[in-house]
Amino acid sequence: MSxxxxxxxxxxxxxxxxxEDIDPAEMTAAGHRIADLxxxxxxxxxxxxxxxxxxxxxDSEGLGVxxxxxxxxxxxxxxxxxxxxxVLREWVHRQPELAAREYAAGRAYTPVHEVLAGVVEPPGPExxxxxxxTVVRGIVGDAFDVTLDRAAxxxxxxxxxxxxxxxxxxxxxxxxxxxxxxxxxxxLERSGTLH
Numbered sequence: 482m483s484x485x486x487x488x489x490x491x492x493x494x495x496x497x498x499x500x501e502d503i504d505p506a507e508m509t510a511a512g513h514r515i516a517d518l519x520x521x522x523x524x525x526x527x528x529x530x531x532x533x534x535x536x537x538x539x540d541s542e543g544l545g546v547x548x549x550x551x552x553x554x555x556x557x558x559x560x561x562x563x564x565x566x567x568v569l570r571e572w573v574h575r576q577p578e579l580a581a582r583e584y585a586a587g588r589a590y591t592p593v594h595e596v597l598a599g600v601v602e603p604p605g606p607e608x609x610x611x612x613x614x615t616v617v618r619g620i621v622g623d624a625f626d627v628t629l630d631r632a633a634x635x636x637x638x639x640x641x642x643x644x645x646x647x648x649x650x651x652x653x654x655x656x657x658x659x660x661x662x663x664x665x666x667x668x669l670e671r672s673g674t675l676h
Contacts, residue, residue, distance in 0.1 A: 512550030516560040517676070520625055545571075556662035559675050565659050565666075566632055573613040577606030580639060584609055587642025591634075626670040633663035 515535055523529040538546060548567040554560035573580045612635065640656030643649055669675035 508550060509553065512547075512554060513558065513560045513676075515547060516551060516554075516558075516563050519563070520559055557665060557669060557675070562629060562663065562666040562670075562675065565636075565663055566628075569632060569636055569659070570613045573610050577610045580613075581606045581609045583639045583642035583646060584635070585642065586646040587638040587640070590641045590645065591638045625675075626667045629663045629667035629670060633660045633667065636660035636663060 515531075518528055518532050518535065523532050535547060544567065548564060551560040551564035551567070554564055556562070556565065613632075636656050637660035640653045640660060643656060644653030666675055
């Protein structure tokens with residue numbers, strides 16, 4: 482019994498570090514709540530204050546700060562759909578010439594999607610960036626399913642165009658997958674089950 486030693490305690494430092502860590506579950510819940518507020522609108526006075534703070538944060542720090550909360554959300558959730566819209570918009574704004582070129586390359590293979598996407602003739606970099614901005618602006622309102630369908634059509638056309646133009650099959654497949662995910666989210670939105 483003389484060999485029993487009292488365990489040493491770690492002191493306050495590890496507990497203070499734990500308090501500073503942000504719980505991933507709380508971050509995920511916050512991301513879903515913000516997505517719901519942005520798309521569905523506030524449900525009361527407290528929500529209106531939160532929306533105001535979120536919009537202020539977006540204006541001062543950029544939408545990326547908020548979008549990071551959505552980055553791990555499943556594609557069949559509201560937050561996951563917003564993440565895909567955000568990624569698509571950011572890519573088009575960073576590489577508008579490439580987006581226009583890949584869109585133009587995919588048009589011949591996807592005429593039905595072209596009509597749904599709604600890009601004007603001819604689709605130059607500015608027109609493609611304008612389309613994506615128009616689609617993303619549609620996230621608030623009753624026609625969110627249409628927003629998702631249009632974004633899906635655009636991603637599909639660009640994915641096909643990328644596959645045809647430079648042969649980057651893996652990247653092209655990811656865009657086509659994104660299109661399918663957005664299309665599925667649109668179906669869920671129409672059925673009232675996209676949360």
